[in-house]
Amino acid sequence: MSDLTKLTLAGARDALKAKEISSVELTTAYIEAMDAAKVLNAYVLPTVDKALEMARASDAKLAKGEGGALEGLPLGVKDLFATKGVRTTACSHILDNFIPPYESTVTSNLWRDGAVMLGKLNNDEFAMGSSNETSYYGPVINPWRRKSDDARLVPGGSSGGSSAAVAAKLCLAATATDTGGSIRQPAAFTGTVGIKPTYGRCSRWGVVAFASSLDQAGPITRDVRDAAIMLGSMAGYDDKDSTSVDRPVPDYEAVLGRGVKGLRVGIPREYRVDGMPAEIDALWTRGIEWLKAAGAEIVDVSLPTTKYALPTYYIVAPAEASSNLARYDGVRYGLRVEGSDITDMYEKTRAAGFGSEVRRRILIGTYVLSAGYYDAYYLKAQKVRTLIARDFAEAYKSCDVLLTPTAPSAAFAIGEKSADPLSMYLNDVFTVTVNLAGLPGISVPAGLSSDGLPLGLQLIGRTFDEETLLRAAFALEEAAAFSAEPTTWWKA
Amino acid sequence: MFRPNPYMGQVCLADLRLVCLSFQNQNKGTLMSVDQDTVRRIARLARIAVRDDELPALAGELNSILDWVEQLGEVDTNDVEPMTSAVAVTMKMREDVITSGNHQKDVTANAPQSEDGFYVVPRVVE
Numbered sequence: 001m002s003d004l005t006k007l008t009l010a011g012a013r014d015a016l017k018a019k020e021i022s023s024v025e026l027t028t029a030y031i032e033a034m035d036a037a038k039v040l041n042a043y044v045l046p047t048v049d050k051a052l053e054m055a056r057a058s059d060a061k062l063a064k065g066e067g068g069a070l071e072g073l074p075l076g077v078k079d080l081f082a083t084k085g086v087r088t089t090a091c092s093h094i095l096d097n098f099i100p101p102y103e104s105t106v107t108s109n110l111w112r113d114g115a116v117m118l119g120k121l122n123n124d125e126f127a128m129g130s131s132n133e134t135s136y137y138g139p140v141i142n143p144w145r146r147k148s149d150d151a152r153l154v155p156g157g158s159s160g161g162s163s164a165a166v167a168a169k170l171c172l173a174a175t176a177t178d179t180g181g182s183i184r185q186p187a188a189f190t191g192t193v194g195i196k197p198t199y200g201r202c203s204r205w206g207v208v209a210f211a212s213s214l215d216q217a218g219p220i221t222r223d224v225r226d227a228a229i230m231l232g233s234m235a236g237y238d239d240k241d242s243t244s245v246d247r248p249v250p251d252y253e254a255v256l257g258r259g260v261k262g263l264r265v266g267i268p269r270e271y272r273v274d275g276m277p278a279e280i281d282a283l284w285t286r287g288i289e290w291l292k293a294a295g296a297e298i299v300d301v302s303l304p305t306t307k308y309a310l311p312t313y314y315i316v317a318p319a320e321a322s323s324n325l326a327r328y329d330g331v332r333y334g335l336r337v338e339g340s341d342i343t344d345m346y347e348k349t350r351a352a353g354f355g356s357e358v359r360r361r362i363l364i365g366t367y368v369l370s371a372g373y374y375d376a377y378y379l380k381a382q383k384v385r386t387l388i389a390r391d392f393a394e395a396y397k398s399c400d401v402l403l404t405p406t407a408p409s410a411a412f413a414i415g416e417k418s419a420d421p422l423s424m425y426l427n428d429v430f431t432v433t434v435n436l437a438g439l440p441g442i443s444v445p446a447g448l449s450s451d452g453l454p455l456g457l458q459l460i461g462r463t464f465d466e467e468t469l470l471r472a473a474f475a476l477e478e479a480a481a482f483s484a485e486p487t488t489w490w491k492a
Numbered sequence: 493m494f495r496p497n498p499y500m501g502q503v504c505l506a507d508l509r510l511v512c513l514s515f516q517n518q519n520k521g522t523l524m525s526v527d528q529d530t531v532r533r534i535a536r537l538a539r540i541a542v543r544d545d546e547l548p549a550l551a552g553e554l555n556s557i558l559d560w561v562e563q564l565g566e567v568d569t570n571d572v573e574p575m576t577s578a579v580a581v582t583m584k585m586r587e588d589v590i591t592s593g594n595h596q597k598d599v600t601a602n603a604p605q606s607e608d609g610f611y612v613v614p615r616v617v618e
Contacts, residue, residue, distance in 0.1 A: 001507065063495070097602075098602055099602060101595070101598035101601055101602075102598075183543070190558075198579060199578040199579045200578075200579050200581065213577075213578050214578070229580075230546065239584075239586065242583060242584065243577075243581075245581055246584060250517065305567070308563065308564055308566075308567055310562060311561040311562075311563055311564050312561075312564065314557060314561055315561055315564075317514075318568065322538060326539075329539075330604060331603065331611050331613055332602070332603055332611060333603060333604075334602070334604070335604070336604035336605070337612035338614075339614065340497055341615075341616075342614045342615075342616050343539070343612055344541075345613070345614055346539040347536075347539050347540060347541035348540070348541050350538070350539055350540045351540050351541035351542070358552060359540060360550075360554070362538050362540065363531070363534050363535060363538060363540070363554060364554060364557055364558075366534050366537050366538040367526070367530075367534050367558075370534070370537065375563070379574055380564050380565075380567075380569060381561075381564060381570035382574035382575045382576075383567075383572045383573070383574045383575075384564055384567050384569060384572075384573060385574070386572050386573055386575045387567065387569070387572060389575065390577075404581065416593065421553060421556075422556060422560060435578075435613075437578070438578030438579040463579055463580075464579075484594040
């Protein structure tokens with residue numbers, strides 16, 4: 001085979017099982033691709049020796065006809081997942097040289113099933129960002145370029161390393177996390193598939209915490225089938241995370257071909273926001289037509305509290321972040337800057353260790369949780385959150401999944417939005433509602449912008465109904481037949 | 493009163509509550525714009541050193557975000573319970589037994605400064 005990196009996760013799995021290729025060959029092809037794509041800055045720490053060692057172990061198992069569901073398949077890991085003995089920093093200066101003595105549950109599950117780790121992927125610092133520009137290791141460059149110019153574009157965020165690496169074929173698939181859209185928006189910006197499962201479907205143990213009531217792990221992959229395979233391995237109950245849910249993990253891949261005949265697809269009217277680009281609106285309309293043609297029933301639904309989702313999110317998420325990030329004190333791990341006394345040491349360490357977006361969110365969070373303001377901000381936001389969840393519950397009385405755009409625009413240029421936090425926050429307008437309500441959501445590449453950039457459509461499912469969600473996503477993917485790829489300009 | 497958020501796995505830095513109480517007396521729960529003194533106090537609560545020349549820009553940023561979230565005031569939340577769990581599930585109970593331990597070396601392995609299995613911090617008590 002000429003270029004092994006062209007295989008999808010499912011394709012590579014089948015080729016390995018049939019002994020047409022070896023894991024060492026496949027892994028070596030990825031190591032070469034990673035080496036040729038350093039300019040994209042997708043990996044913050046390649047783990048070449050470990051990858052080859054894991055690949056050799058997989059080949060030995062495969063030779064004996066053994067091995068798990070992901071045996072010998074090379075993956076990238078977002079730097080938010082603790083990996084035993086391998087530096088994990090959440091792309092923050094404050095976690096410089098942190099080497100976890102333990103493995104996150106999600107990555108443990110992947111290694112249990114035989115996957116190979118290629119390295120740690122870049123992300124926004126502590127996953128706070130929508131463009132991967134807040135990383136201490138610098139921005140990730142989107143492999144996609146506009147037709148009209150060579151401007152360097154963002155790959156979305158916070159899982160920008162994951163989305164860029166999957167789109168540029170620097171790994172078969174990647175782990176990612178999503179607090180307000182951090183899996184789905186980067187997937188939309190790079191022509192990849194990203195699924196955020198139901199809150200509690202994947203264990204959060206060993207994932208660097210941002211906003212614990214919203215954070216969920218999920219995969220970014222090349223197609224819907226690969227997403228089903230990855231999620232099946234990542235998901236599951238874990239007694240180390242009391243919010244993970246003890247229910248069986250279905251065979252997600254098995255449901256994909258079942259079609260959408262009779263499925264009721266809700267179209268939330270409040271998602272037609274002011275100022276949405278015409279081509280996003282047109283793509284959404286095409287998506288509706290595709291699903292209708294595939295036999296789905298289209299239903300108009302209302303989610304009246306949608307307008308308040310973003311402000312709610314920007315109270316809840318910083319509040320939880322400010323308390324989660326209190327642990328970075330210069331005592332137990334990470335950076336320490338000496339001071340005249342212990343308080344001075346804390347303050348200098350945290351001033352030097354946190355970037356400006358993280359600092360901004362800690363300050364907002366500290367403010368809204370402080371005495372006299374708690375009821376007005378945090379409690380109020382949690383009440384609005386109840387209303388947002390109620391909206392969805394009401395909508396699901398008349399439909400089975402919802403269809404919306406993933407993001408309000410295509411990928412933008414590096415530096416274009418970083419000066420204005422509010423315009424950056426608006427990227428998450430269609431995705432945050434899903435986190436606030438704890439629901440599963442998936443982004444599927446559905447078309448190109450007039451400037452040749454990928455655009456995504458989002459499907460939102462019922463709690464723990466990833467099967468229906470993936471089934472609908474598979475039908476949407478088939479209808480969209482998205483086959484465009486970025487030119488490999490970085491290899492020149 | 494400062495109330496810990498129900499989701500957090502980690503409480504705020506030790507003396508946050510005391511600083512909060514003194515803060516409360518000056519601002520009786522009315523939403524108002526953040527001035528530079530307030531930014532300095534919040535930064536102190538968050539244990540992040542902020543230079544005086546950074547205060548005006550930070551106050552501006554925080555105000556624009558707080559002005560924007562103020563729109564939640566339009567939503568009628570009378571008789572609405574605050575969300576306490578993203579997904580309706582019953583918390584599982586486990587046996588109250590020791591399942592792990594004796595990891596002193598692992599626990600202190602990443603400490604910037606440690607000695608004999610203890611963390612070393614600047615002198616706290618004179």
